[in-house]
Amino acid sequence: MSTVFLHVGQCGNQVGRSFWKIANQDKKAENSATFVDAEKMQRSVHVDSEPKVVHSLIANQRSRVRKKNVLAGKRGRGSNWAMGYYGLQSKGDDTLVENTIDAVRHVVERCDSFTGTVVMHSLAGGTGSGLGSRLCECLRDEYPMNYLLSCAIAPFASGESPLQHYNSLLTLSHLQRYCDGVIVSYNDEVLKRLEKGTDRSVSFEAVNRHIAGSLCGVFLPTDTLLSKCGYSSGQEPFELLRAVCPMPAHKFIHLLHHSKKKTSWEELLKETLYRLRRYDEHGKLFSSLANVMVARGQDSSSINRIQPKLKSKIQTAYNCVRWNPFPVDVWTATSNMTSTRDSSSVTIAANYGCCVEHLDTVIKKSKIMYDAGAYLHWYWRYGLTQEMFDESFETLQSTIDEYQTALSP
Ligand SMILES: Nc1nc2c(ncn2[C@@H]2O[C@H](COP(=O)(O)OP(=O)(O)OP(=O)(O)O)[C@@H](O)[C@H]2O)c(=O)[nH]1
Ligand SMILES: [Mg+2]
Structure with missing residues (x-):
């Protein structure tokens, strides 16, 4: 059973780099069709709207990323979900979605048995959030019977960008609609944990190592799920969904x-x-x-x-x-x-x-700005409609309601 890993935007690719550093050292993962193909190349696709980060992935001779699975646009999406979702039609950057889905299709064709896709991306960046949402929508359409699992990175709460709440709102509601599970890693939470007991500043790389370590903790092959002949059939990423998501509407994993x-x-x-x-x-x-x-x-x-x-x-x-x-x-x-x-x-x-608290904060912070009409012109400019915003508020609110019912004693 094989999984395709899709890394979107700067954050999705940087966390991905740490993830593969660990996965490529694991002997069972190296011999498992889940992670690599017959030539031991990663079953991964890397996309960003700007070239720097993704191109550095293949600069290394020993890189296990196939060159044709690295896709880059011409310019970033300015932390704007709508710009990432709809693309830059007029700037010749409009083929990023089609090319990415094509690249995923080629990786899927190399799999004997394709189980599903794991998407890594940020909730706040224009590319990770907007293009990430769009790609999840397209993957659900293209592979309706296969699993789709998002690994999303939530921004620091103390304002990195005024658009981060809108971007999180729009992305989380898309993930709720199209994915089977959403693992959310919180930058704040990881940083706080790493800062405890040290007076040195913690680098992004250390944060990424921790996030990648936790993802590998649950994704890499385990002995519990080995087949009788001792071969890893690679069920881990999606067996996790079976185990922790007993109801289809409750998808958020910590x-x-x-x-x-x-x-x-x-x-x-x-x-x-x-x-x-x-x-x-x-x-x-x-x-x-x-x-x-x-x-x-x-x-x-x-x-x-x-x-x-x-x-x-x-x-x-x-x-x-x-x-x-x-x-x-x-x-x-x-x-x-x-x-x-x-x-x-x-x-x-x-x-x-704890996901309810996060969803609730995203709704509240977005609603205050939305009611004041703040920053909305940046979203209308790239094609977002008021209906989509309203639907996103509704989707997240009903997710919270369903969680509260299921979690109540
Ligand atoms: N943990 C972690 N978070 C990151 C990293 N890089 C960026 N972020 C977070 O991701 C968000 C910004 O997203 P980026 O991935 O930089 O943006 P992008 O997806 O490339 O989108 P645009 O640059 O707007 O086109 C912020 O919340 C950052 O804190 C990283 O390497 N690790
Ligand atoms: Mg970027």
Whole structure:
């Protein structure tokens, strides 16, 4: 089973670079048709509206990216969702969508069995958000029976761009409509975690390594899902959806990842859960619909003995809903490439209530600007209509309502 990875915009490609650095070191991933083709080249497509970042991916001789899977436009989309979604018709940059879908099609044709697409992109950049949304829409249309999973990066809350709330609103509502699952990584949350215990400033590269480590934590092959003959059939990215998305309308997945050298699994889990945000800003406990814990490290098979204890700790920390009789699944892998040598890692994927807080903030901040008519002319100029904006507000609000019903005790 094979997956195609699509990296969109600067952020999607930079996080992608860190992701592949880890994935390409994992022996099981290297031999799994999920990630690479018969010639060991990545099953990945890289697109940006400007050339610098994507072209640097193939500058390296040992790069496993196929040159024809790298697509670049002529100029960036100015942090404007509408410009990314509709493209620059008059500037000869209008073929980016078609060319990207063509490139994905060629990668799909090289797969014996194509399972689905993983899209990595930011929620705030014009390309990552607008072109990312458009590509998800086209992929759903082109491959209606295959999985579509978005890995989206949420911007820092303290204003990077005045358009970031609109862009997040429009993108999140598109992802809710067209994707089967949406893993949201929050730049603020990752930065805060990495800053703890250090007085040095944390680089974007370190943030990307952490995000990539958590994605690899759940995507790389596990021993739990190996076939009987010991071959990885590569179910992980989409088996995750089966495990943590018990209802089709509840698609938002949160990742918590921690690694350490030489420690017991109980201790590692304790330290991981210590990093979990359990309460919202009003002091109300978040809840979770379903979780998967992936433990990676040499003696991970020893976990079987203590599984019930670990599951119970996760169930309590995440305040899992009562109606789900199996709210925690555990997968293990003996190899751990997500961090330094000899370390073990725990990654927990959860369909967690913190997404409601994020969606609610995006709606509220966008609504204040929208009602004042602020910055809207930038969106009308590139073809966005008022109906699309109104639909996006409605889609996100009904997502929140559905979550609140499912999460209520
Ligand atoms: N974690 C992480 N976030 C990034 C990175 N680069 C940009 N971002 C975030 O992504 C958002 C900006 O998106 P970009 O990916 O730079 O923009 P783009 O998709 O290329 O779109 P345009 O440049 O507007 O055409 C901001 O919220 C940044 O904080 C990165 O390498 N890592
Ligand atoms: Mg850019």
